[in-house]
Amino acid sequence: MSSETFATAIFLITAIVAAAVLVNAFFPIIYQATxxxxxxxxxxxxxLRTDIKVINTFAxxxxxxxxxxxxxxARIGKNSINMSDVFIxxxxxxxxxxxxxxDIPSNGEWNYSVIETDxxxxxxxRETLEISIKSSKIPVTKGDYVYFSIALPNGVNLAKTFTASG
Incomplete structure (x- = not known):
């Protein structure tokens, strides 16, 4: 009778140790996945909360x-604007x-300012960002099409094609 109790105790201790090893092995993986x-x-x-729209253009x-x-x-931080990619x-x-x-971009560069109530x-x-760009790639002839694109660091991007003014 005592041998049965001893054998049961050994099986119980083995099961607890095995469960502890199993938990220690899988807990980091579950935590990382979460x-x-x-x-x-x-x-x-x-x-999903970030959305932007071109409201006016001039080239x-x-x-x-x-x-x-x-x-x-969503509000967009200054650092996110600074890390954005602009194509033109x-x-x-x-x-x-x-x-x-x-204040004034040199050849091939852009800058920005938030207008309205910054x-x-x-x-x-509801605030508007004004982007000023200087690039030799902007078409010279009035009526030519200009391609503009901005990509924010979070993956939101916007592209617009418009005609050159002059």
Whole structure:
């Protein structure tokens, strides 16, 4: 009788140790998967709440100006705007232009300012961003098509084709 109790105790201890080893082996994997799903969900939520629209354009070689309105419910930080990619040029012959934070962009660069009621370092919903671009890729002839595209770091992008003014 005591041998049966002893054998049962050994099996019980072995089962507890095996369960502990199993939990220690799988817990980090489950935690990492949960973290990945949380980050993915947060990123998707940010993209869904971010929406922008071109409301006006102007291009006269080598300068262009584009006004973009934040029509989403998410505010876009200054760092996100600074890390955005901007492309401009004739259809089929456009280039990536780099950010220039000075007042007047030099050749092949762009800068921006938030107009309307900017009181912080965010591009808030319903505010308009004015982008000034200087590039040799902007068409010279009036009526030529200009391709403009901006891609935010969160994956939201916007492309617009419009005609050159002069």
């Amino acid at each position: 973290s990945t799903f949380t980050q993915s969900s947060s990123s998707a939520d940010e993209r 006269d070689s080598p300068d262009a100006r584009v006004w973009i309105k934040n029509i989403g419910s 040029g004739a259809e089929g012959d456009f280039t990536l232009v780099s950010l220039d934070l000075t 009181t912080n370092d965010y591009w808030d919903p």
